[in-house]
Amino acid sequence: MEINITSKHSLIINIIIGKISSIFGWILTLFFTMGLVAIALDDMANESFTLIFFLIFVIIGIWLIMFGIRRKKLIRRFKEYEQIISSENETSINNIANITFQSSDFVMDDIQTMINKKLFTNVFIDKNDKRIIFEKRNDSVKTTYDETASISIHKEMSVVKCSGCGAPNKIPKGSSSECEFCGSPIVSNERY
Structure with a gap:
């Protein structure tokens, strides 16, 4: 009996959110960085409000880029965990941590984040045994x-x-x- 542990819908939404964040971040960063350069070349540097305004949007753009990168890494780790759990029938957090060369606390927190984001479905982490438990349907x-x-x-x-x-x-x-x-x-x- 195959157990479905992945929500394809949530996976697609998380991939889209990551890509949109990165694209929008790059657009903001490039556009407002060019604005900062134009202000510096025009000798308008004494207008602090304009500088602060452009700088805030550059920071927001960089944050969106970093958010997209973190989401992409999360999806990559999710696919790796899913492969280990599904193909190798591995449910021990310690063993998954050894396979992925991560600490068991990192893997447990990471998988819990993925459960909270609804990437993994029908699973639960038993924190005492450090084991992934498949939900039984009654x-x-x-x-x-x-x-x-x-x-x-x-x-x-x-x-x-x-x-x-x-x-x-x-x-x-x-x-x-x-x-x-x-x-x-x-x-x-x-x-x-």
């Missing part, structure tokens, strides 16, 4: 349907924090289940 708990009347019966759900990995889980009130992320037993103490 479709049997969701909603049951009365087939004769086509009326849906919704169970009241409660959110229970797993004592093993700390992940939030939705389970029916007053029932027990296992954590979607690590498989530890969880119990809802709430009643109907």
